Amino acid sequence: MDVEPILKVTNLTKKFGNLVAVNRASLEVNRGEIVGLIGPNGAGKTTLFNAISGLYRPEEGTVFFKGMNVTNWLPHKICKLGMSRTFQVTRAFTHMTVEDTVRVGAYNRFNEKNVQDKVDQVIKVCDLVDIRKRVCEDLGLASLRKVELARALATEPEMLLLDEAGAGLNATELAVFMDLIKKLNQESQITFCVVEHVMQMVMGLCQRIVVLDSGEIIAAGTPNEISNNARVIEAYLGKRAVHARNQ
Amino acid sequence: MNVKNLFNPRNILILIGVGIALAIPLIFNASQYVMLLMTTVLLYAILASAWNIIGGMAGQLDLAAAAYLGLGAFTTGTLLIRWNITPWVGMFLGGLVATALAMLIGFPLFGFKVKELWYALSSSALVVVLQSLFMMWNEVGGPTEKYLPIGTSPWYSLRFNDYMPYYYLMLIILVVVLLVNRWIRYSKLGYSLLALGEDEDAVEVLGVNSQSSKLKALAIYAFICGVVGGIFASIYGYVHPAFFDTSMSMEIAILGIVGGMGFIYGPALAAIVMVSFREVLRASLGSQLAGLYLAVYAIILIVVALYQPRGIAPLVERGIKKAQTYFVELTRGRRADIKSH
Numbered sequence: 001m002d003v004e005p006i007l008k009v010t011n012l013t014k015k016f017g018n019l020v021a022v023n024r025a026s027l028e029v030n031r032g033e034i035v036g037l038i039g040p041n042g043a044g045k046t047t048l049f050n051a052i053s054g055l056y057r058p059e060e061g062t063v064f065f066k067g068m069n070v071t072n073w074l075p076h077k078i079c080k081l082g083m084s085r086t087f088q089v090t091r092a093f094t095h096m097t098v099e100d101t102v103r104v105g106a107y108n109r110f111n112e113k114n115v116q117d118k119v120d121q122v123i124k125v126c127d128l129v130d131i132r133k134r135v136c137e138d139l140g141l142a143s144l145r146k147v148e149l150a151r152a153l154a155t156e157p158e159m160l161l162l163d164e165a166g167a168g169l170n171a172t173e174l175a176v177f178m179d180l181i182k183k184l185n186q187e188s189q190i191t192f193c194v195v196e197h198v199m200q201m202v203m204g205l206c207q208r209i210v211v212l213d214s215g216e217i218i219a220a221g222t223p224n225e226i227s228n229n230a231r232v233i234e235a236y237l238g239k240r241a242v243h244a245r246n247q
Numbered sequence: 248m249n250v251k252n253l254f255n256p257r258n259i260l261i262l263i264g265v266g267i268a269l270a271i272p273l274i275f276n277a278s279q280y281v282m283l284l285m286t287t288v289l290l291y292a293i294l295a296s297a298w299n300i301i302g303g304m305a306g307q308l309d310l311a312a313a314a315y316l317g318l319g320a321f322t323t324g325t326l327l328i329r330w331n332i333t334p335w336v337g338m339f340l341g342g343l344v345a346t347a348l349a350m351l352i353g354f355p356l357f358g359f360k361v362k363e364l365w366y367a368l369s370s371s372a373l374v375v376v377l378q379s380l381f382m383m384w385n386e387v388g389g390p391t392e393k394y395l396p397i398g399t400s401p402w403y404s405l406r407f408n409d410y411m412p413y414y415y416l417m418l419i420i421l422v423v424v425l426l427v428n429r430w431i432r433y434s435k436l437g438y439s440l441l442a443l444g445e446d447e448d449a450v451e452v453l454g455v456n457s458q459s460s461k462l463k464a465l466a467i468y469a470f471i472c473g474v475v476g477g478i479f480a481s482i483y484g485y486v487h488p489a490f491f492d493t494s495m496s497m498e499i500a501i502l503g504i505v506g507g508m509g510f511i512y513g514p515a516l517a518a519i520v521m522v523s524f525r526e527v528l529r530a531s532l533g534s535q536l537a538g539l540y541l542a543v544y545a546i547i548l549i550v551v552a553l554y555q556p557r558g559i560a561p562l563v564e565r566g567i568k569k570a571q572t573y574f575v576e577l578t579r580g581r582r583a584d585i586k587s588h
């Protein structure tokens with residue numbers, strides 16, 4: 001039974017002038033999976049996410065989502081089809097309240113009559129009840145990351161791209177966040193592709209890992225395979241391991 | 248309980264405001280100067296409130312208010328002068344003409360996500376371009392004023408001898424525009440625009456079409472400016488390319504910013520205070536310093552930017568909240584007193 005992947009990227013290239021940020025990258029994500037996308041700083045992970053979600057137009061390659069060729073689609077159309085995302089550097093609507101922020105996303109599939117129910121539901125799921133009336137500029141990083149996830153979740157996506165959603169969180173906050181993602185994956189059947197630097201999160205969360213280095217995909221496999229892959233150790237884990245040992 | 252809720256400080260303030268606004272002509276009707284001043288204040292309050300939709304909510308620094316106002320004025324004026332079509336119809340057609348041009352300009356600008364300085368310059372250029380065009384287009388504009396005929400009925404030609412009817416007309420439009428503001432603010436469009444004003448990419452990945460949302464905002468704004476332009480022509484009794492006034496466009500934006508970006512009553516409030524002040528300044532300093540008020544505006548703008556970057560509306564809002572708690576405590580306290588007796 002060969003089920004079609006929910007996301008299929010083939011030979012995607014994105015350049016900034018002379019700099020090739022993503023170089024002929026191919027990647028598949030199956031429905032229901034949590035896939036990790038890792039790689040050193042500047043590897044092109046964010047750029048790849050931007051190209052998939054429609055914020056950048058790739059020079060080459062195609063993006064298939066749910067069997068549709070969505071290359072060069074506008075971001076809001078891709079969202080309508082069922083994909084949303086969060087950002088590495090949180091991009092909160094600073095002067096809006098948590099509730100209003102979530103509402104922006106909820107309008108994706110709901111109208112004035114039933115949007116409030118969706119907002120309430122998402123706020124509950126993401127554990128934002130206590131701060132729902134707070135203005136985003138007053139929130140700390142951990143709350144902001146949850147709000148970004150919540151507003152994306154409110155669009156009722158089938159797939160979510162999370163760009164370093166764990167960055168800057170402490171161990172407790174990270175554990176809470178991981179539990180939430182696992183819950184969403186299991187209960188709401190949302191497929192995830194997560195860019196992550198925090199290895200604890202990648203290893204604990206992902207069924208499969210794709211490694212990007214200098215714009216190219218150098219490995220893909222289970223967490224176990226990846227942590228034993230020589231190229232990966234050299235490109236990414238090696239540096240980290242050396243760094244960790246030195247600390 | 249509902250009745251009690253009606254008498255909160257906010258509603259009392261609104262009631263007092265409406266009461267004063269309704270009573271002004273009865274008190275000042277003797278002075279046509281004061282009536283014109285008050286009508287002008289309302290005109291600016293309307294335009295600044297309309298600007299709030301595109302500038303305050305959508306975050307586009309629009310400087311084309313006078314372009315749309317002028318188009319409305321020329322449409323209304325020309326229809327009356329040439330074909331004797333009543334301004335009651337003309338002003339709506341003027342609104343539509345303004346909207347049509349706004350869509351033509353807005354489509355590419357929003358498509359390419361033109362913002363901030365670049366959008367301000369492009370929209371500002373529109374005013375200048377239209378002024379030159381209407382200066383050359385002798386059939387409709389030209390360097391001499393084209394006068395609107397009074398005809399047989401002032402109600403048909405909307406040409407009254409005193410300012411009272413214009414004043415009430417403007418007051419009605421202001422109330423409507425404030426209600427439209429309120430309706431947009433608490434609908435899908437309003438939430439989308441407020442978010443778009445903060446971070447466009449982040450909103451688009453939530454399924455919002457930024458181009459069409461902003462086009463809607465621009466359309467509503469341009470339509471209001473166009474309609475008001477029709478009344479503007481009727482008040483002055485002529486049309487002239489000077490209606491395409493860059494400094495007026497700037498003034499509208501300043502009122503919107505000072506009033507509080509995205510706050511419903513802020514821009515109208517700012518207009519009432521600042522335009523009255525401007526007129527007093529003009530009356531006391533005479534015409535040799537005609538542009539001075541813009542300098543004063545600039546200083547106010549800088550002070551607000553430094554000390555109250557979200558405009559005066561949040562300040563007023565906080566004041567009302569404080570009054571509200573005080574009010575509640577007062578009624579509670581009084582009840583406690585009654586019980587203890």
Ligand SMILES: Nc1ncnc2c1ncn2[C@@H]1O[C@H](COP(=O)(O)OP(=O)(O)O)[C@@H](O)[C@H]1O
Nearest residue numbers: 016019021039040041042043044045046047048
């Ligand atoms: N908007 C941009 N303009 C020019 N260069 C960019 C831009 N965004 C990213 N880059 C460059 O592309 C490369 C990949 O960046 P990025 O995708 O952010 O990496 P990562 O997310 O893996 O850390 C880097 O060398 C970065 O400097």
Ligand SMILES: [Mg+2]
Nearest residue numbers: 045046047088
């Ligand atoms: Mg990145």
